[in-house]
Amino acid sequence: MKFSVFQLSRIGGRTMNEDRMGYCYTRASGLFVLADGMGGHPEGEVAAQLALDTISGLYQRQAQPVISNPSEFLASAALAAHHRIIRHAAQKGMLDAPRTTLVAAVVQDAQATWVHCGDSRLYVVRNGQLLLRTQDHSLVEQARQTSRAPEAADRNILFTCLGSSAKPTLETAGPLALRQGDKLMLCSDGLWGNLTEAEIVHQLGARNVSVAVPALVESALLAGGEQGDNVTVLAMEWETPDVSTSIRFGPVDGAVDGGFASTLEAAVLDTQMDDLDDAMIERSIAEINAAIRRSAANKA
Amino acid sequence: MTFHQARWKIYMPKVKPSPLPPDTMIGGYRIERKLSAGGFGVVYLAVDNEGQQFAIKEYLPSSLATRAAGELFPQVLPEKLSLYRLGLKSFFEEGRSLAQISHGSVVSVLNFFRENETVYMVMNYLEGGTLQDFIITARDLKNPKVFRESTIRSLFDEILRGLRIVHQHKMLHLDIKPANIFITEDNRAVMIDFGAAREVLSKEGNFIRPMYTPGFAAPEMYRRDSSMGPWTDIYAIGACIYASMQGYPPNDAPQRLEKDRLSLALSRQRGVYSDNLIEVVQWCMSLDALSRPQSVFALQKELSRESTRLYTKLTVGERVRLQFDGAMSDTKKTAPKPISPTSRFK
Numbered sequence: 001m002k003f004s005v006f007q008l009s010r011i012g013g014r015t016m017n018e019d020r021m022g023y024c025y026t027r028a029s030g031l032f033v034l035a036d037g038m039g040g041h042p043e044g045e046v047a048a049q050l051a052l053d054t055i056s057g058l059y060q061r062q063a064q065p066v067i068s069n070p071s072e073f074l075a076s077a078a079l080a081a082h083h084r085i086i087r088h089a090a091q092k093g094m095l096d097a098p099r100t101t102l103v104a105a106v107v108q109d110a111q112a113t114w115v116h117c118g119d120s121r122l123y124v125v126r127n128g129q130l131l132l133r134t135q136d137h138s139l140v141e142q143a144r145q146t147s148r149a150p151e152a153a154d155r156n157i158l159f160t161c162l163g164s165s166a167k168p169t170l171e172t173a174g175p176l177a178l179r180q181g182d183k184l185m186l187c188s189d190g191l192w193g194n195l196t197e198a199e200i201v202h203q204l205g206a207r208n209v210s211v212a213v214p215a216l217v218e219s220a221l222l223a224g225g226e227q228g229d230n231v232t233v234l235a236m237e238w239e240t241p242d243v244s245t246s247i248r249f250g251p252v253d254g255a256v257d258g259g260f261a262s263t264l265e266a267a268v269l270d271t272q273m274d275d276l277d278d279a280m281i282e283r284s285i286a287e288i289n290a291a292i293r294r295s296a297a298n299k300a
Numbered sequence: 301m302t303f304h305q306a307r308w309k310i311y312m313p314k315v316k317p318s319p320l321p322p323d324t325m326i327g328g329y330r331i332e333r334k335l336s337a338g339g340f341g342v343v344y345l346a347v348d349n350e351g352q353q354f355a356i357k358e359y360l361p362s363s364l365a366t367r368a369a370g371e372l373f374p375q376v377l378p379e380k381l382s383l384y385r386l387g388l389k390s391f392f393e394e395g396r397s398l399a400q401i402s403h404g405s406v407v408s409v410l411n412f413f414r415e416n417e418t419v420y421m422v423m424n425y426l427e428g429g430t431l432q433d434f435i436i437t438a439r440d441l442k443n444p445k446v447f448r449e450s451t452i453r454s455l456f457d458e459i460l461r462g463l464r465i466v467h468q469h470k471m472l473h474l475d476i477k478p479a480n481i482f483i484t485e486d487n488r489a490v491m492i493d494f495g496a497a498r499e500v501l502s503k504e505g506n507f508i509r510p511m512y513t514p515g516f517a518a519p520e521m522y523r524r525d526s527s528m529g530p531w532t533d534i535y536a537i538g539a540c541i542y543a544s545m546q547g548y549p550p551n552d553a554p555q556r557l558e559k560d561r562l563s564l565a566l567s568r569q570r571g572v573y574s575d576n577l578i579e580v581v582q583w584c585m586s587l588d589a590l591s592r593p594q595s596v597f598a599l600q601k602e603l604s605r606e607s608t609r610l611y612t613k614l615t616v617g618e619r620v621r622l623q624f625d626g627a628m629s630d631t632k633k634t635a636p637k638p639i640s641p642t643s644r645f646k
Binding site for chain 1: 378381382388392396399400401402408409410411412413414419423646
């Protein structure tokens, strides 16, 4: 199995990054997860993190070295994540449970299988063309499908997510046979909400994921402006259709022998670091200079 | 005599980003020349418009960013972006730590600014050399003593005063070593490079494994889960005193955990340095964190005790063991040969 992968999350104009992402893999299987914690409810970032932890934990237990039934695995892991979020809320005595969207994919045996809930999307681009994307569980997408005129406010209204009192809609799809050069991209609405589909497909199709992902995120941040949403993208490129033992990673080097390599921990770190945007840098510098003046005044 | 170079060396990637050339203006300061470069970035000597000299540290981690000669802006590799930001955060941490402290034994930060898409920390410019430079020079003189005991006591008393203030601010230095202790031309000891310093209570500390220098890093710095505290810096102080006596760094903690030769190595110094000083080093460098002085104050008290110094000669048996150890030791070629203890005794 050979693929390259790249992930990036930026806070945008928000005070918090509630998006979480990560991937882990064995020598014959890979898991890619992205969750977008929902605003309007408490602790969105906690819900997103719990979803990642739960799914990657189950994956690491069950991938030996492949998942026996990826579609079933993804549905049950997502449901387990939903239950864990509800348990978390109950344990903390929260009146309202935290909520998150989810999109997760398993790639093994040269096939991709995925699940999604809410409006975080999976795109598959082949030969520079959009092969498919997930349909959001949102009112606007529903309206589009029933040709009802969508209302502007509908975009942000989801009819399902993890953590809500109703059982979540977990839409699984695949397996899709992968071809060399196919690109799979998981992203939050901060990306697709700010860019046209044509732009996304073009950028992703034209270049290596390690170049395309930062470029896409940058364009989305720019389009999102000062109040822009968090933008999170995790993309992989399938390099060889055959099953072999070699794995090459874009940002992460080193193969694994029988064990697991994971960026899920690092992904938390990524999103935390992205809190350090321009405004934050300016604030840090101002704080330091204020402390310098205080110390000088004390000395004098 | 060659020196254990490898033990002092720090990681240095092959292609270093180019420093800014002399006469470049940054934040109202004019660069005169590069003073030093490390993994974190570059330190320049610069002057303000009144001609006053400063040391300016530029954040430019050489493993994460590149800069072509003649360019101003560093280029960060896209896949290294999150690490670059992480480093930036700890650069701020260093600035924040130093800004709060105003003490003669701690390097002072005077200004902090952003330019050329990176950040700069302005510090007072110190003239002199690092303790490491002094140790190497003194050792090469091949005197039985690297430093006089009174020099060691007063030097470390000064450093401990500064370290006490650092700890009072709930910070740890975590990278105390002779290369980070500066001795100025007016004979002050100043702790520099707080790059590894983190607030003790800061949660972020869990993410980043602090950098450590073999020989000076306490065993708990190698373990991710264990708690670090003032005793961690105290271990490093003990190791610095050791280096000031022996002329070379002690074995690193993992080596010591396997086979601890510290007492043996220190017994070579018996008769040269007082029993009390040797005991202080041994106390500071206890492998068990709880057996070390738990605060700088406790150590200061012991170090400043001006009682009659007791020097105990080695017994014949100990001398034989020492020579045997010297013959077996892999450091034989590089370590200063133990001179017959009787001839060292004065």
